[in-house]
Amino acid sequence: MRIKTKDFNLEATLECGQVFGFRKVSECFEGAIGGASVRLAQPNGFLEVEGKIKSQEVSDYFDLGFDLTPVYTHLAADERLLPAMKKFKGLRLIQQDPWEALACFIISSNNNVKRIMGIWSNLSKRLGEEGRFPKAAAIAHAHERTLRELGLGYRAPFLSRTAQFISTNPKYFDAIREAPYEEARARVIAFPGIGPKVADCALLYGFHKLEAFPVDVWIHRVMRKLYFNNRKVSEERIRSFAKKRWGGLAGYVQQYLFHGARLGVI
DNA sequence: CTCCAGGTCCAGA
């Protein structure tokens, strides 16, 4: 299947750190969208999709209907952000599964991307269906010892307890999705192993709350460098700065900043 | 061996 796209960069979108379930295999990305295993490529502008899936579902997943113009307006208006915009034009925040996002970012704390992807893979092979990321119930029923064997370390009880809560309160995500950002954030922070940063990742990536601005070590460093003259700044001040400057699209700007910082282009 | 990785939690000032 071939899908026409406007302003879409598959590689930047899947490698910018918002999702951990795609693997690059010779110019293709292998992973899953919803319940379908897919292989994706973008050889000459078009998005090529292999797998038992409708084009609408792919389009929804990558949020292809979302107009990036206001994001570009922010990026282009700031000399400091211009390099990231040029490099990653077409990077989109996707509509991934809320549970997967929440779980993956519990795993992400004090961890590195390579290891997070490894743990994603271990969990999916051991507890998931057909190698996809396991449902909350599957993790809830697994023994904590099993999670440790898969590399979770001290995060095992955090993930286990959160999975138990979600699998027994399946409607809870609806409440989070419907709540305004600040209230949703407070609800997510209440989960074990989730603090302000992981909560913002879950809200931005799992619930598409585009005002969420996760401040991790990379964002902290790059924001300090670009906007605070390398002085000490609290994460709270960075957050309020971002909110004031980029408002409801702060999370989008954050993604360009994060990817740019990690790749060393800004 | 030490340091670090998309932090969080807890205790003590």
Place this chain on the structure above:
DNA sequence: TCTGGACATGGA
């Protein structure tokens, strides 16, 4: 409210 240390694990 702010700060320091512990926390599993594996790669550099």
